[in-house]
Amino acid sequence: MTSRDRIHRMFDLALRHFGPQHWWPGETPFEVIVGAILTQNTAWTNVEKAIRNLKQAGMLDAASLRKAPLPVLAAAIRPAGYFNVKARRLKSFLEWFHETCGSSIARLKARPIESLREDLLSVSGIGRETADSILLYALDKPTFVVDAYTARVLRRHALIDESADYDEIKALLEDSQPRDLARFNEFHALFVAVGKYCCTKRIPRCDACPLRSLTPITLEEAAEA
DNA sequence: TGCCAGGCCGGGT
């Protein structure tokens, strides 16, 4: 089986096992963007608390968030961790959002994906994964989101090596299947599901893994062979 | 109890 075939199969097996994930868990594109920044290296359950706080404070919109004093914002998002850093990152995004499109999601969506991605990456606090999450899940752009789970699952199944970096993994996934928005959306969410429930750090492999047929022997066994 | 979670930046080699 070619790696292209194995990637297709990985998607089919994960989808059959876990079902559609219906990502992103956010009510509006703006909320998705805020969540994407808050969830950097952080458990989603903590982000939910932070978002709840913002909602209760009536701050979950571009104008309110932009004018909120930094310490107030930081206090509200405290459960998400790194709250001082993330408060600054939200602020820098909101400043850019205001300047570049008058805080209009529709105007962002009207722009071509490549220049939009570059522009997002110029915002301090928005790196490649966050930019791609925003593009895919808030702006409906067909780009693949790579995260720690994605890399771990692909590594466990020997589809990438240890040194593969973000852009390499992204290119592998985008070039090996149709560039379809719904598929990219679902596939990334399924990587997270697999990484959380089967292919965890502690349990690298288990007999119940829905992807077990992809890689018949363990990595240790492969190394010994 | 220690490890882990849907990264990113800035400074040092």
Place this chain on the structure above:
DNA sequence: ACCCGGCATGGC
């Protein structure tokens, strides 16, 4: 071009 420390809460 890499490598590393810092950033922080909450759940298991």
